[in-house]
Amino acid sequence: MNNFDFYNPVKIIFGKGKIAELKKHIPTDAKILITFGGGSIKKNGVYDQVIAALDGFNVQEFGGIESNPHFETLMKAVEIVKSEKIDFLLAIGGGSVIDGTKFIAAASCYKGEDPWDIPAKHVPLESAINLGAVLTLAATGSEMNNGGVITKLATKEKLSFSSPILFPKFSILDPESTFSLPKRQIANGAADAFVHVIEQYLTYPVNSPVQDRFSEGLLVTLIEEGPKAYDSKTPNYDEYANIMWAATMALNGLIGVGVQNDWATHTIGHELTAFHGIDHAVTLAIVLPGLMTHLKDKRSVKLLQYAERVWHITEGSDEERIAMAIVKTESFFNRLGIKTRLGDHHVGQKTIDRIIKRFKDRQLPHIGMLPDIKIEDAEKILIDRL
Numbered sequence: 270m271n272n273f274d275f276y277n278p279v280k281i282i283f284g285k286g287k288i289a290e291l292k293k294h295i296p297t298d299a300k301i302l303i304t305f306g307g308g309s310i311k312k313n314g315v316y317d318q319v320i321a322a323l324d325g326f327n328v329q330e331f332g333g334i335e336s337n338p339h340f341e342t343l344m345k346a347v348e349i350v351k352s353e354k355i356d357f358l359l360a361i362g363g364g365s366v367i368d369g370t371k372f373i374a375a376a377s378c379y380k381g382e383d384p385w386d387i388p389a390k391h392v393p394l395e396s397a398i399n400l401g402a403v404l405t406l407a408a409t410g411s412e413m414n415n416g417g418v419i420t421k422l423a424t425k426e427k428l429s430f431s432s433p434i435l436f437p438k439f440s441i442l443d444p445e446s447t448f449s450l451p452k453r454q455i456a457n458g459a460a461d462a463f464v465h466v467i468e469q470y471l472t473y474p475v476n477s478p479v480q481d482r483f484s485e486g487l488l489v490t491l492i493e494e495g496p497k498a499y500d501s502k503t504p505n506y507d508e509y510a511n512i513m514w515a516a517t518m519a520l521n522g523l524i525g526v527g528v529q530n531d532w533a534t535h536t537i538g539h540e541l542t543a544f545h546g547i548d549h550a551v552t553l554a555i556v557l558p559g560l561m562t563h564l565k566d567k568r569s570v571k572l573l574q575y576a577e578r579v580w581h582i583t584e585g586s587d588e589e590r591i592a593m594a595i596v597k598t599e600s601f602f603n604r605l606g607i608k609t610r611l612g613d614h615h616v617g618q619k620t621i622d623r624i625i626k627r628f629k630d631r632q633l634p635h636i637g638m639l640p641d642i643k644i645e646d647a648e649k650i651l652i653d654r655l
């Protein structure tokens with residue numbers, strides 16, 4: 270196993286009715302800005318629960334954070350934070366709202382000229398406004414990690430940032446807050462969490478049975494619970510709770526320590542969202558089968574382990590078992606109603622050319638964290654997905 274430091278200070282407050290406990294976790298004299306998205310929290314009662322729980326607190330609000338949150342929108346919130354001297358941000362929503370709020374927290378204290386440099390130049394952050402989260406969509410793990418992804422509308426760039434000072438102080442995870450999710454977002458959540466695990470697991474062996482078996486447990490849980498939640502006519506608390514906790518555990522740092530991480534599927538997927546607005550999870554479901562196929566020889570040891578322990582594939586040659594695991598992976602996404610070909614989303618060679626040019630302009634030595642995917646490999650992976 271590789272050396273590592275592990276640090277995760279996020280307090281998780283999990284379960285039915287837990288939003289009512291908000292008061293305990295925010296200083297009584299805080300000047301709070303609650304941040305949210307396009308209005309789902311006003312329809313499903315989560316907004317009302319938060320407002321009731323914060324009775325007596327000094328609360329202002331900023332709504333309208335879009336999916337794949339825009340830098341341009343978030344900078345409007347930064348102005349409010351500065352002018353109103355806000356000292357606590359409470360994000361209520363899915364990954365986009367939480368990521369956007371992390372950016373607001375950082376940009377509000379940023380002393381440099383252009384806050385876009387936070388993702389574009391990965392500038393180390395010195396300070397940030399404290400933040401907490403009320404999660405309404407199980408998917409990204411943003412509620413328990415220190416990263417975010419934002420999009421600059423003007424240039425169609427989607428870039429990530431992270432900092433040890435951007436962990437939420439706490440996150441409230443009430444599975445009932447996700448009962449109102451449309452099927453598309455249940456599917457997206459299960460698929461995104463699935464690929465988060467894969468990015469930290471399906472690389473090269475370093476003799477890490479703890480991380481591997483945690484990862485396999487999360488993958489099997491998502492395979493079992495995802496389709497059940499997707500199919501059910503009325504939400505089942507336990508299914509939603511299990512998906513929620515699996516998604517949080519998939520990207521809170523735990524399974525990624527001491528092992529080789531990849532993140533190439535995400536790096537390529539972000540470009541598909543940047544150019545075409547395709548849902549984040551859908552981009553991953555498009556790219557991943559191509560990536561697995563392209564790396565089937567180099568990553569064969571982990572692919573065979575994945576085939577056996579996650580999909581129970583034990584018959585056939587190595588090549589056949591790997592091929593079957595890739596088919597099963599793509600079928601899992603399709604089972605959740607996700608279309609996994611670029612053509613299904615009206616994306617063709619022109620976009621591949623734009624993405625590859627962009628990677629070349631950025632002079633990326635490889636895509637993701639490992640040297641086994643160069644720019645030309647990314648091109649082949651995308652062509653395979655046409």
Ligand code: NZQ
Nearest residue numbers: 306307308309336337363364365405409411416417449450
């Ligand atoms: O905006 P509202 O009206 O709230 O509607 C949202 C949005 O339309 C809706 N929604 C959320 N909770 C709901 C609900 N609708 C009904 N009932 C509820 N309870 O769902 C839609 C999608 O929300 P969004 O937050 O965009 O989805 P998600 O959580 O999948 O987040 C996606 C973003 O997170 C980034 C992605 O790149 C993307 O920008 N990621 C963040 C990561 C991180 N911070 O660690 C890692 C991920 O890999 C990912 O990159």
Ligand code: ZN
Nearest residue numbers: 409461465535
């Ligand atoms: Zn993701």
